[in-house]
Amino acid sequence: MASNHIKNIKSKLLSDNYYILNRINFDYLMSNGKWVTQMREVYNRGDGAGILLYNKQKQTIILTKQFRMPTYMNDNGDGYLIEVCAGMLDKDDPEACIIRETEEEVGYRIKEVKKVFEAYTSPGVLTEKMYFFIGSYTDDMKVSKGGGLSSEHEDIEVLELPFSEALNMLNSGEINDVRTIILLQYAQIHKLLE
Numbered sequence: 215m216a217s218n219h220i221k222n223i224k225s226k227l228l229s230d231n232y233y234i235l236n237r238i239n240f241d242y243l244m245s246n247g248k249w250v251t252q253m254r255e256v257y258n259r260g261d262g263a264g265i266l267l268y269n270k271q272k273q274t275i276i277l278t279k280q281f282r283m284p285t286y287m288n289d290n291g292d293g294y295l296i297e298v299c300a301g302m303l304d305k306d307d308p309e310a311c312i313i314r315e316t317e318e319e320v321g322y323r324i325k326e327v328k329k330v331f332e333a334y335t336s337p338g339v340l341t342e343k344m345y346f347f348i349g350s351y352t353d354d355m356k357v358s359k360g361g362g363l364s365s366e367h368e369d370i371e372v373l374e375l376p377f378s379e380a381l382n383m384l385n386s387g388e389i390n391d392v393r394t395i396i397l398l399q400y401a402q403i404h405k406l407l408e
């Protein structure tokens with residue numbers, strides 16, 4: 215992480231109640247040649263992985279629906295959000311994580327996934343990098359009803375819907391989760407279901 219445009223980095227722990235929130239003070243060399251002192255709050259909750267599950271033969275995809283408190287606090291009606299299956303890496307590598315999350319959240323035991331990109335999800339505040347995958351599924355891969363871990367009070371509805379309907383929901387604004395929009399558009403651009 216060595217660089218010549220930042221120096222005197224000081225980190226103060228603000229909360230480690232669940233994940234880690236630090237206040238970082240640092241000196242930053244502006245492009246005009248002047249040093250300025252800046253402060254940023256940086257939230258570290260690890261990295262994540264998400265997957266678009268698709269079935270070309272049925273022309274369907276699998277999404278989830280769950281309550282997301284931060285969205286409830288910011289203009290999302292009843293707080294339910296339609297999302298691709300996704301989870302936090304914990305100690306897994308991204309591929310192992312997304313295979314585990316797929317079974318936990320939507321009940322499919324998949325073997326093959328393809329990483330399509332890695333991206334920072336909210337770079338002004340989160341350290342999080344997310345690994346985006348696609349994976350095809352068939353009905354015979356269904357091993358449970360999914361729903362998430364009851365030990366963690368996850369309460370996830372599994373949605374299997376036509377890809378065309380998901381695109382309509384994206385265009386109407388009903389799908390408004392950025393990770394989901396990205397993967398649906400990836401599928402569209404790369405003609406995954408054609």
Ligand SMILES: Nc1nc2c(ncn2[C@@H]2O[C@H](COP(=O)(O)OP(=O)(O)O[C@H]3O[C@H](CO)[C@@H](O)[C@H](O)[C@@H]3O)[C@@H](O)[C@H]2O)c(=O)[nH]1
Nearest residue numbers: 232233261262263264300301302303315342344366367368
């Ligand atoms: N008690 C408690 N539990 C928490 C807290 N935050 C998260 N959890 C628990 O941690 C679980 C995390 O579930 P995952 O499926 O691993 O993570 P995710 O929340 O779906 O993460 C995905 O979506 C995030 C977007 O909100 C992404 O940030 C992340 O990378 C990933 O894509 C939650 O179900 C919940 O039980 C908290 O502040 N307190």
Ligand SMILES: [Mg+2]
Nearest residue numbers: 299300301302
């Ligand atoms: Mg999840």
